[in-house]
Amino acid sequence: MIKDTMNANENVKPNSREMAVLKGNFPSCFNVDGSFDMERFKEFLSDKVTVTGEGYGLKFLGKNYARLLASVDTTTVVVSDEEHNLKPENVESENIYISGDNLDGLKHLLKSYSARIKCIYIDPPYNTGSDGFVYNDNFTFTIEDLSEKLSISEEQAQRILDLTKRGSASHSAWLMFMYSRLLLARDLLTDDGLIFISIDDNEQSNLKLLCDDIFGEDCFLGNFIWKKRQMVDSRTKNGVSKDHDYLMCYGRQDTSRIRGKASDKSKYTNPDNDPRGDWMSADMTGLATASQRPNLHYTIKHPETGVEYSCPKTGWRYERSRMKELIENNEVIFPSEPTGRPRRKKFLKDVSSGFTGFSTVLDLPVYSTQGTREVRELFSNKEVFDFPKPVEYIKLILEQGMKEDDIVLDFFSGSATTAQAIMELNAKDNGNRKYILIQSPERCEKKSEAYQCGFLSINELGCKRISLASGKIKEEYPEATVDLGFKHFTLVEPQQNTLDKIEKFDPNESKLFADKTLLNDFGKPTILTTWLVRDGYGLTANAEEVDFAGYKGCYMGKHLYLIDSELPNKAIEEIVVKYETDGGFNPDNIVLFGYSFTWTEVEALKINLKRLKDTEKNLRINFDIRY
Incomplete structure (x- = not known):
């Protein structure tokens, strides 16, 4: 679990993700010692790809550091908000709201939702040079670590750490912040998926080069212009009223396309x-x-x-x-x-086609003031969020990127406009679109109206907005039977005392004694939720609890999870009998929470399950002990 991840992260390099892709697709290009044979790889490209020595792209301080962050796995665990998730309106919901750093959230999602997201919309912080965006991360790399991992000088490593630890609103810091997240986001998109990114003039040109680097120039679909201000601002210092924002769109592949606007069939008659x-x-x-x-x-x-x-x-x-x-x-x-x-x-x-072309100038008489008005109306005329995007604007975007049963991801959720837009679209056409939102627990300023209304962080406000919008939609569409609930999860870093116990725990020296305190530190529901996501079952999966002579295991698909401590021989015997007699029970993997079991218990389980190889099922079970 956490210890396994920390150990694996020790060997991660900036190109680890790319090398894993190459190894999966070109295994013959890797030598016995793990080195990559470039000459053999070139043979695969022969007569198919023109290799050129010329190149053009975006370079900035910290680019390789951002690649490293995308490769390093997260050590956070996924905590289910059971009180919220078990409410009648949420218990069957397939909508997801994640409170936590979006870099961690994307890493968890990739384990279950890779190539499953049809549309991504994000409204990242604009780098205006003020305190609206300041880069900070919680990684603890030393100068020596970075120098070795990135193959750079200690002076360069220090400059990168200055960007991350002291907080910076520079162009390099913003690009470093976005690069790692977009790298991960690309892998979540379906083959025909689309990503839309709202941006202003400050980073628009840099974002274009950044996305060309990540998605490829041939996957660029358009840079749309939205007139967000209805009236010209005459108070500007230089006399220029900045009345528009950009909406940049890329496809996962060069065959991705915008849906377009629905054709007006009312114009067709037969006189x-x-x-x-x-x-x-x-x-x-x-x-x-x-x-x-x-x-x-x-x-x-x-x-x-x-x-x-x-x-x-x-x-x-x-x-x-x-x-x-x-x-x-x-x-x-x-x-x-x-x-x-x-x-x-x-x-x-x-x-x-039932659709016409889609202009890069968005024909939408909806302005940013409408977004503010929509939130104000939901929150009893309180100004709890600055400059939210209007619901109609998000609807227009989503209609270009998804059909009635697709998944949309927004990992800069803010006030959760995307969730309201999805629910309204579903209520209108009885669709089954689903959303996944991620929002960091960014603290509300004490002087803000949101804080005065009792919201300590933006994610709290976002959750509340979804609930209020759901009630509004129920009133407007009383006959609708669509999903208006959501499941809530929080990403949590283990406490330092828990990390200390993990660090000290040695399976080779703990053959006779388990450490039950670590199970208590995490909690069984958190361990199970984190594992279900890791093993590809997603965040809304419900594992079946199975009773083995009083011992409670959890069964899902190809996995049987054993988390509780004290596994008696009678329970082991029941597990074997379950395999032998229940035709619908065939997990290939038995996953154990390593801290809960002694060496004697694990060996007894292995020995008893070996006899299944000689049965008609001829099962070969993989034991996965996670720490």
């Missing part, structure tokens, strides 16, 4: 009972002058009246032969007056 179905009138005017495209400049003659219609200044959209074909097929609508302009019938059946 002449055309057997081809409903149609609408479409313009046939071209975009080229006579000198540019002479073949698109000609007059059109009505086939029955002989009336000729002059060519527009920019020509027609079609050449003569194609226009003749359209006229013969009764696809051209002729006006009653010679001064009018012929138009084309556009049939609904020929529309390849």
Whole structure:
């Protein structure tokens, strides 16, 4: 568990994640000693990929440090808020709210939700140079550690630590902060998944280069502009009113695409009972002058009246032969007056998609003041959160990236606008979209109205907003049967005295005695929740409690979890009998909380389960003792 993670982290390098991918896909390129054979790897690229020595990209202080942070596993545990999660409105919910550092949260999610998130939306802190963003992390690398792990000088290591430990709002600090998180976020997206990032002018250009580095330039879909301010601000020092924000969008792969806006089918009718179905009138005017495209400049003659219609200044959209074909097929609508302009019938059946293109200028008459008003109305006219995004703005984004049963992730949750947007979309179309939100327990300032209302941290406020929004949606959509609850989890670092006991515990010297205090320190529900996520079952999985002669084990899929101490021989015998007699009980892995068991208990379990190899099931069980 924690000790295993800490030991594994000792050997982590900045490129550990990338090397694991290479080893998984190109195992033959690794030698016996673990070294990577570049020449053999080049053979795989031969005739398929052009390798160039030229390069262009973003470099900043701490980039390799950010890669290292993305590779190091988290030592936090996942604590379920049982009082909240067992309430009737939440017990069956598949929505998730995580209170904790989003870097840790993303690492936990990757173990269960890798390549499962269809849409990510984040509104990260804008680096305005003020105290709105200050980088701080709780990693305890020494100068010597960083110098060795990153292969840099101690002077460079000191500069990086200065950014992380003293707090910084520099460009390098912001990029370092974002880089590690976006690296992890990319791996959570489905193959056709999309990520949307809100940003302002201060880091927009750097974010573009950062995302090019992580997602690839060919996965860039667009940089949208949202007019967030309705009225021009005349109070600025330089006379420039900053009225817009950017919304940057990337796909997981270069085949990802924006959904677009739904086509307006109400424009299609069939006034002449055309057997081809409903149609609408479409313009046939071209975009080229006579000198540019002479073949698109000609007059059109009505086939029955002989009336000729002059060519527009920019020509027609079609050449003569194609226009003749359209006229013969009764696809051209002729006006009653010679001064009018012929138009084309556009049939609904020929529309390849139910969606139109999506402009990079967001056509949305919704401004930031609406977001403030929405939160104020939920919280009894209290100004508890500054500059939340409007619900309609988030809805527009989500409609581009997900369908009615996808998962959205927001790991800078803030006031939880994303949750409200998802619930409203589901209530409107009876969808089953699910959300996962992560918000750090950032303290509310004592002078703030949020603090005066009893909210000590932003995550508390976010949870409350979801509950208030749920009540509002129930009133507006009384017939809706959608999921309006959520499961709440907190990421917790073990206390120092717990870490001290973990550090001192030696399985080789503790063969006769278990350390029951560590089970008490963590608690069985926390250990089980953390393991279920680690083993790919997610945060909403419910393990089955199984009684083995009074000893309570937990069974889920391919895993049987033994966490409680004192495993008697009678319980071991019951486990074996369960394997032999219950056809639906076939866990391949028995996972033990190592601190709870003596060497004698573990050996007795192993010896008794060996006899299952000789049965009809011929089971080969993996023993996983976690510390």
